[in-house]
Amino acid sequence: MEETISLKEIAETLKKNIWIIVASLLVCASVAFGYLQLFVTPQYEAVSQVLITQNAQDQNSAVQNSEIQANxxxxxxxxxxxxxxxxxxxxxxxxNPNLGVETLASKVSVDSVQNSQVINIHVVDAQPEGAIEAAKIVTKSFLKETPGMMKVSNVELLANPTTATKISPNTKIGLLAGLLGGLVLGIGIAFARRIFDERFKKEEEIVARLQIPVIGTVGNITATENVMSSNSIRRRKKK
Structure with missing residues (x-):
């Protein structure tokens, strides 16, 4: 027979196992933080900017606008x-003489500012100084090779990087993922404990599972009732 669970029972299950959920949150968050700090290599990004310039400065406005759009x-x-x-x-x-082209290509990404003539060259490295130096060298190589390759001279350096930004690991996202995983794990453990708990909780469960009628029930004896019963027994013995 399938067992259904009400919202009240869900709330009671979570309340009874709140310490497990909290412990799971703390453990998973600690594991995530430790993993990010000990096993994930930090990555830094440096960005240089290149400007696609306009060659014909003495042309009329219509021609200049056309050239800008072409650029x-x-x-x-x-x-x-x-x-x-x-x-x-x-x-x-x-x-680095030992650095392969494919390895460098995996570290380089390029984007542009929307509807502008500016190109951003991003370079990622495990060291901030390495990212800055690599970005400068890649940009310099581009400025040197482009005129001969493209037969143009409308590319110039706009800005070289002076600092590198740490882009990974993202500690906040890692901790958030750890907390979320801990919450799911804690709730899972809480409901697993309830599902595998074979104790009877209601009279209906006895009838459904054992197929026998309930003849009577014994209520819970409170501490006050227990004391009163003990005093009553002592008085009877004195008599």
Whole structure:
């Protein structure tokens, strides 16, 4: 026979096992924090900026606007060029002779400010100084190789990175995930204890599971009633 559980019973189950839930929260949060601090290598990101400039300064306004729009469209092309082997190969050799192009490519990402001629070059490294230096070298390689590759001279450095930002591990998200996992685990343990508890809690359970009628019940004896009963027995013995 299937057993149903009411909202009241759910609340009672959670209340009775609140210490398990709290302990589970603390343990899982501690494990998550310890894992992030001891086993996850920090990653730092440095960002340099490149500007796609306008070549024809003496043209009329309509032509200038047309060229600006064309430069904006070229941003996507430049974003691919930055991560090309031709750019990264020379950069990898300057950063570290043993650094492979594929390894450097995995550390580099490119995006652009919407509807602008600015390209952001992101480089990630385990050391903040390494991220800054790699971003500068990749940007320098791009500025050096692009004129010959694209037959243009409308790319210039806008800003080199001076600091690197720690992007991982995200301790707040890790702790939040640990707390959420602890909450789910604690609630799971609480309901598992209830499901595997074979004690009878209601008269209806006795009738349903044992298929026998309930003849009578014995109520709970409180401490006051127990004391009164003991005093009554002593008085009878004195008589």
């Amino acid at each position: 904006i469209q070229m941003v996507n092309t430049y974003s691919v060029v930055i991560k090309s082997p031709r750019i990264l190969q020379s950069a990898a050799k300057e950063i």
